[in-house]
Amino acid sequence: MTALVEVKDLAKTFDVSAPWLNRVIERKPREFVHAVDGVSFQIERGRTLALVGESGCGKSTVARLLVGLYKPSRGSVYFDGIDTQAVAGTAAGRALHRRMQMIFQDPYASLNPRWKVLDIIAEPLREHGLVDTDAQAKQRVGELLQSVGLSSADMDKFPHQFSGGQRQRISIARALATQPEFLVCDEPTSALDVSVQAQVLNIMKDLQRQRGLTYLFISHNLAVVRHVSDEVGVMYLGRLVELAPKRELFGRPRHPYTRMLLDAIPDIHMTGRARTPVQGEVPNPLNPPSGCAFHPRCPHANARCSRERPVLQDRQGIKVACHAVEEGRL
Ligand SMILES: Nc1ncnc2c1ncn2[C@@H]1O[C@H](COP(=O)(O)OP(=O)(O)OP(=O)(O)O)[C@@H](O)[C@H]1O
Numbered sequence: 001m002t003a004l005v006e007v008k009d010l011a012k013t014f015d016v017s018a019p020w021l022n023r024v025i026e027r028k029p030r031e032f033v034h035a036v037d038g039v040s041f042q043i044e045r046g047r048t049l050a051l052v053g054e055s056g057c058g059k060s061t062v063a064r065l066l067v068g069l070y071k072p073s074r075g076s077v078y079f080d081g082i083d084t085q086a087v088a089g090t091a092a093g094r095a096l097h098r099r100m101q102m103i104f105q106d107p108y109a110s111l112n113p114r115w116k117v118l119d120i121i122a123e124p125l126r127e128h129g130l131v132d133t134d135a136q137a138k139q140r141v142g143e144l145l146q147s148v149g150l151s152s153a154d155m156d157k158f159p160h161q162f163s164g165g166q167r168q169r170i171s172i173a174r175a176l177a178t179q180p181e182f183l184v185c186d187e188p189t190s191a192l193d194v195s196v197q198a199q200v201l202n203i204m205k206d207l208q209r210q211r212g213l214t215y216l217f218i219s220h221n222l223a224v225v226r227h228v229s230d231e232v233g234v235m236y237l238g239r240l241v242e243l244a245p246k247r248e249l250f251g252r253p254r255h256p257y258t259r260m261l262l263d264a265i266p267d268i269h270m271t272g273r274a275r276t277p278v279q280g281e282v283p284n285p286l287n288p289p290s291g292c293a294f295h296p297r298c299p300h301a302n303a304r305c306s307r308e309r310p311v312l313q314d315r316q317g318i319k320v321a322c323h324a325v326e327e328g329r330l
């Protein structure tokens, strides 16, 4: 079975150099951030891959690369077997983009405050020629609102008349307008209260079941990830350090960084063990550590770790990039 989404050696480098004149006067070199550096994964149809990691590790950049908001510096994204870069800018590329949509963290910023909900949700329908008349648009928008637990009458209101959770439902309805198969959700519930988060997550799960949707779900909240994912990828400074089925990742985390993240959530293993806060800080991405980028924070680091970068190795479907795991000393 081919995966719906396949990412191979994806990389994105940003040029963050000072302007030319400043560089010349201050004798500064050009500077680059390797926001994503050689990430590969697959997502099967109907499944959810979650990406986790601390701020700045490259999660949103992966999301934007997947839906074509950024062009990769290296590597490729295949959707349903089609190389997305090969069809970029063509009619086939536009057809492909209708099949994938993105949901952002802040539902207020992503909804035009001057538009009625009707126009917000109908825009993608009109843009892709999916409705011919205003009556058809209203009919479809009403159905979409109901599918996310809102009422058809809500189409005549403006975004500010809704709560945060309701606004996020409106953005989900808008994302569903083109009947996509794949949704990239970048921290979709992080701006919401905990009780509202659960409602939105449950709606997303129901929609997945009803429509066979495939999700890439980004969150720094491991409790949320545990609730929604089938597989979990842990990122550190632009790279995947562990990629495993949810049960394995939460039940038996291998990578020291994954362990550190899990230790920071209260009682996830139900052992009654005290919570250990995350130690240290993410290094400056402009000047990443040599070898394993995690070595300055890792309790198991040795000389090899500061010299040699570990590669992601697959053992029975669990992928880990760590010398200690490979050497069997962890
Ligand atoms: N457009 C850009 N121009 C320059 N640097 C960028 C750009 N976008 C991201 N970066 C840098 O790339 C790295 C990865 O950023 P990204 O936003 O993908 O991280 P993230 O994991 O989504 O973080 P967060 O959890 O804070 O959302 C960071 O060092 C960031 O500063």
Ligand code: SF4
Pocket: 255, 256, 257, 292, 293, 294, 295, 296, 298, 299, 300, 301, 302, 305, 310, 321, 322, 323, 324, 325
């Ligand atoms: S490679 Fe070394 S430094 Fe990196 S996580 Fe493994 S033990 Fe720690």
Ligand SMILES: [Mg+2]
Pocket: 059, 060, 061, 186
């Ligand atoms: Mg982000």
